[in-house]
Each structure stands twice: as C-alpha cells, then as structure tokens.
Amino acid sequence: MKPRILLGMLVLAFAGAAQAQTTVEYWSNSLSPKFDGVMKSLTAQFNASQSDVKAVWVDVPWDSYQARVIAAVAGGKPPGLVNLTVPWMASMAQQGLLQPLDAGMAGFKQVYTQGALADVSYGGKLYGLPWYNQVAVLAYNRALFDKAGVKMPPRTTAETFAAARQIKQRTGVTGFIPKLNEEGITQVFLLEGLPLVKDGRAVFNSPAHVRLLEQYARAYQDGSIPRDVFSIDFEALIAQYGAGKVAMLNTAPSALMRIKTDSPAIYARTAVAPHPVGAAGVPPGNLFMWSVPKGYRDVDAAVALGRFLTSDAAQLAFSRATETTLASSRGALADPYFQAGAASGDPAAKGRATAANSGATARTLVQTGLPDEAAMIQRLAQALEEAVTGRKPVKQALDGAVAYWNERLGKK
Numbered sequence: 502m503k504p505r506i507l508l509g510m511l512v513l514a515f516a517g518a519a520q521a522q523t524t525v526e527y528w529s530n531s532l533s534p535k536f537d538g539v540m541k542s543l544t545a546q547f548n549a550s551q552s553d554v555k556a557v558w559v560d561v562p563w564d565s566y567q568a569r570v571i572a573a574v575a576g577g578k579p580p581g582l583v584n585l586t587v588p589w590m591a592s593m594a595q596q597g598l599l600q601p602l603d604a605g606m607a608g609f610k611q612v613y614t615q616g617a618l619a620d621v622s623y624g625g626k627l628y629g630l631p632w633y634n635q636v637a638v639l640a641y642n643r644a645l646f647d648k649a650g651v652k653m654p655p656r657t658t659a660e661t662f663a664a665a666r667q668i669k670q671r672t673g674v675t676g677f678i679p680k681l682n683e684e685g686i687t688q689v690f691l692l693e694g695l696p697l698v699k700d701g702r703a704v705f706n707s708p709a710h711v712r713l714l715e716q717y718a719r720a721y722q723d724g725s726i727p728r729d730v731f732s733i734d735f736e737a738l739i740a741q742y743g744a745g746k747v748a749m750l751n752t753a754p755s756a757l758m759r760i761k762t763d764s765p766a767i768y769a770r771t772a773v774a775p776h777p778v779g780a781a782g783v784p785p786g787n788l789f790m791w792s793v794p795k796g797y798r799d800v801d802a803a804v805a806l807g808r809f810l811t812s813d814a815a816q817l818a819f820s821r822a823t824e825t826t827l828a829s830s831r832g833a834l835a836d837p838y839f840q841a842g843a844a845s846g847d848p849a850a851k852g853r854a855t856a857a858n859s860g861a862t863a864r865t866l867v868q869t870g871l872p873d874e875a876a877m878i879q880r881l882a883q884a885l886e887e888a889v890t891g892r893k894p895v896k897q898a899l900d901g902a903v904a905y906w907n908e909r910l911g912k913k
Contacts, residue, residue, distance in 0.1 A: 583794055690713065
C-alpha cells in the first residue's frame with residue numbers, strides 16, 4: 502500500500518474516533534407532552550456542553566413503564582438511565598436489575614439532601630441519583646376549622662385525631678382520610694417510627710403497633726374518618742375535599758392545583774400547614790430518581806447525564822416548570838423560588854414553601870425488600886381493615902398478618 506494512501510486512511514480513522522459519541526438514552530415516565538419544553542431544553546443544554554456524550558430523551562407511559570424497563574434489561578438493550586420511584590428502585594435492585602452507583606457518585610453525593618440519599622439507598626448501596634420530590638403538606642378547610650372551634654392545624658398524629666373528632670362532633674363533616682388502602686398502608690406505621698420488619702422478622706403486632714391502630718379504630722367508630730376509607734383512591738380523595746366533605750387533606754402541593762381548578766370555592770377557603778409528623782419526626786415524601794439498569798455498559802456517561810439532570814440548575818428548572826415538585830439537591834432547595842410564597846395567601850404558593858421547609862428531611866415512607874410484596878401488602882391491608890372496622894380485635898388481626906409475613910420472610 503502506498504504511503505500516501507495509508508496516511509489518508511489513518512487520518513480518516515483518527516477523525517472518526519474523535520467524532521464518535523456515546524449515546525445515552527434516558528427514559529422518563531409520563532412527562533410528555535406537558536413537560537416537553539423543560540425536558541427538551543435540558544437535553545439540548547447537556548448535549549451542547551458535551552463533545553463525547555449525547556443524550557436522547559424518551560418518555561414512556563406510566564402504566565407500561567416497569568414492564569418496558571424490565572423487558573429492555575432482559576433483552577440486553579437497556580437505556581442508560583431510567584426514572585424510578587423508591588418502591589420501583591427497591592424492587593429492581595432486589596432482583597439484581599440495577600447497577601450500584603456508589604463509585605460514580607462518590608465525588609458529588611453530598612450535594613443531595615440527607616433524606617434523598619437515604620431514599621436512593623438499598624442494602625447499603627446507592628442505586629439512584631435523586632431527582633424531584635413530592636413532599637406532603639396539610640391542606641385544611643378554614644371555614645370548617647372555625648365552625649368546629651379548632652384554633653390551630655394539627656402538628657402530630659395525635660393532634661390530627663383530636664382535631665378530626667372535634668370537627669366531626671361540631672360540624673358533622675369527616676375530619677380526614679388516612680391512607681389505609683394498599684398504596685399507603687405501610688406509611689401508617691413508618692410515620693410513627695414503628696418498623697414492620699426487624700432482623701428479618703415481622704414485628705407489627707407489638708403493643709405500640711396495637712395502640713396506634715386502636716386510635717384508627719376509635720376514629721372509624723366515631724366518624725372522624727369515613728366508612729369507605731379503605732377503598733378511597735387519589736381521585737376520590739381530591740373530589741371529597743373539593744366538595745367540602747372532609748376538613749383536612751394530607752397531600753403533595755400538586756393536588757392543590759387540582760382543587761384550584763375543580764373546586765375554586767373550597768380552594769378559596771383552604772389554608773396550608775406542614776404535614777403532621779408522628780413519633781419518627783419525618784415528613785412523608787415521594788422521591789423520583791435516575792438509575793442505571795443492569796447491562797448498560799457506558800456507566801460513566803450515564804452518571805454524567807444523571808449528574809447534570811440532578812444538578813441545582815436543572816432541578817430548579819424542572820421545579821419551575823411543574824410549579825409543585827421540589828428539588829432534592831441542597832443548593833436548589835435553598836433557592837428563593839421555593840420560599841417566594843411563604844407569606845402568600847394562595848394555597849399552592851404557600852404549599853410549595855411549606856413543603857420546601859420539610860424537603861431536607863422528608864422520606865419516602867414505604868416498606869421495601871419484601872419477597873412477595875403484593876401478597877404481603879394485601880394481607881396487611883386485610884388485617885388493618887379487620888382491626889379498624891372492629892371485625893377482629895386489633896391484636897388478633899395483626900397477629901394473623903404477622904404470622905403470614907413471617908412465613909414468607911422465612912422463605913426469602
């Protein structure tokens with residue numbers, strides 16, 4: 502081969518190598534089309550800052566999201582990043598479907614809040630880069646509080662029961678609707694710092710667990726909580742508050758925007774306070790994160806994109822776009838944007854500021870690491886319904902569920 506031709510081939514080869522890029526596809530869930538603007542802008546900003554990594558954003562519908570992620574991993578063609586909730590992350594990490602990120606995050610993990618880092622941890626390892634959070638607040642109907650003579654919003658679980666009872670007695674309106682369905686059932690105990698599992702054994706039949714459920718049983722009997730509490734979903738919860746049929750609503754600030762649209766008269770009577778805390782002193786949140794699936798080879802590139810998406814600037818941009826979600830990075834959470842509505846009379850603006858004040862310590866209060874999660878949660882839900890409705894004594898109902906859980910845990 503002639504030297505000149507060889508030289509030309511070498512030049513082309515080096516030029517091609519210099520231009521080669523690692524493409525990182527990242528999957529969000531149900532953000533399109535509402536948040537196309539901010540997501541496309543962030544993707545373009547990242548790509549403009551990189552010479553060897555290119556991000557490609559793909560949005561997947563919520564209902565098919567988990568199945569598509571698992572199928573992609575099984576098929577050997579996973580995306581670089583997937584957007585997961587805490588329960589999804591824990592389930593996938595338990596199955597070995599995610600890659601731990603401790604090494605990749607070692608140099609910058611301190612930028613995230615303490616609560617966020619705890620939420621993305623499973624089995625002592627980090628499996629996600631914390632992204633946005635939905636921290637719950639207490640929305641309450643001021644007119645019903647005034648009519649019932651309740652002077653201050655409740656700050657604790659015990660005060661919530663007391664206020665609800667007084668409201669029911671003096672107005673006839675339900676006080677509040679706790680999450681006693683399968684979706685939020687473990688939070689009932691975890692909010693009080695009461696574990697469901699300890700040292701590999703179910704322990705939610707202790708005297709403290711029994712006393713807590715006895716409070717719910719009394720509230721059920723006196724009407725402080727509704728008879729259909731076990732079947733009420735998010736849509737029904739919003740509808741009942743919006744119709745003035747319940748005085749207090751424990752929810753993320755995003756729900757306030759729904760009330761503003763659907764029930765403007767009730768929205769005008771709504772005030773906002775911090776979510777009442779239990780003995781654990783931890784406000785409930787709902788963190789979303791970016792995780793790297795098993796089998797994805799360019800982990801460094803995926804972490805670089807995840808770091809950008811969860812940076813102060815990017816998190817703040819996303820929060821501004823949603824108007825109701827919180828950042829999980831310390832710097833973004835301290836931005837004046839979140840406190841702009843602290844003294845506002847507008848419930849949504851006040852809700853954002855109130856949630857931000859709880860953001861640093863908020864936790865996603867769910868039980869993870871269960872070997873047969875669906876069946877075990879269903880059995881717990883059955884026990885709670887039996888106990889709260891009085892069909893069985895509280896201790897007897899919990900004993901049955903604990904025995905069922907321990908049988909499953911013994912096979913883990």
